[in-house]
Amino acid sequence: MGRLLDTDITALLTAGHAEPSPLLAEMAAHGEDRSFPTVGPDVGRFLRVLATLSDAERVFEFGSGFGYSAAWMLPVLPADGELVLTDHDSDRLADARSFLDRADADATAVFEAGDALDTVTDYEGPFDVVFIDHDKARYPAAFEHAVDVLAPGGLIVADNVMAGPVTAPAVTDAVRDGGGAADDATAGVAAYVRRVRDASGFETALVPLGEGIAVSAATDDTEPPSEPTDG
Template sequence: MAILDPAVDAFLLAHVPDRDDELKAMEAWARERRFPIVGPAVGALLEVLARSIGARRVLELGSGFGYSAAWWLRGMPPDGKVVLTDLDPDLVARGTAHLERLGHRGRFGYEVGEAIETLRRARGPFDVVYCDVDKEGYPDVVEPAVERLRPGGLLVTDNALWGGDVADPAVHDPATEAIRVYVERVSTHPLLRTTVLPLRDGVAVSVRLPDTGARATR
């Protein structure tokens, strides 16, 4: 099921901000290898979100070769830092090289291994926790992320509509079910206010509410 009409998709892609040749080279590599990256329309959203909240500390869960992190870094001040995570050391090496060529040396660090373990070990507060790991892992991210976000910080998750499968009652595979649980959890969490944007494959954006006094009213 297409989430957006292809003509609307094309219109959005025609209006993404200009970007470095290095970012375009990363897009080309992903296209050739069919490696799933957020792409420039969602990338621009990440930059806008980072600028909107003055993000300085971002934790990414499932960074691949650094494409989404490059967009977060575009939206952050020079002292902003991104912690990237991935299971695959080859992607970590590739991502490190790309981010250095983009001029981000000193502004990022990769943790190799299970992203959820890095999240659980991490000391917040973060301005952003960004989630793009294996979909079955999505529900487990919510509580530790909420605990490590500052009030006003964002939990941002890609593939929240999973090609539209989340809305198809005939689909019950583990990835789709896990994304449904995730969206339900962030939509009903008393310390989050959530919206799901139908951009590309769907992006869930949740803002962390203050601990006291301002619990979400339903």
């Protein structure tokens, strides 16, 4: 995981936060053993706080891996809540199901194997939180789909906007230049940052936790999605 904060700040975050649950610690070790990246405990905790502050009932994830970020958010959703996990790898989703079956949570986790950009079109809003953490080149497309299903006042959060498969200097240059990135991941993240920066109906903050997240909050100017219908 790319380090954005110096060791003193990292030490304070570790000391000032409660220990992750045994399940989350087990999931972190699972990722390390397989060299599979997770958002880490600092971003995970921040996602939980965002879901709590927004009184989230429904969450959609573009890219869930084996469920680490979902395991942070699921426990704070209500009993009639729903968290939709997506991943193109069905084996990873099977691992996610195995982990989340042991989570201290009452909300429902739904597991969708396949392309998240296709899966989201099978769902009607509103979703209170949408988390984007899949193929970086496809971040801009994910944002457009997220807007379509987002609740009024909802949050769209994107991971890896400063580090991971990208670097902050490369993203900065691409954001300033309006294109010309050396790789697809950087081009996708830069296009996403420009999009949320300029999007009407949203207020966005870039937060240097983990590998960098972009948090975009819908304002009153954002057109709400249609309410889900029975049938």
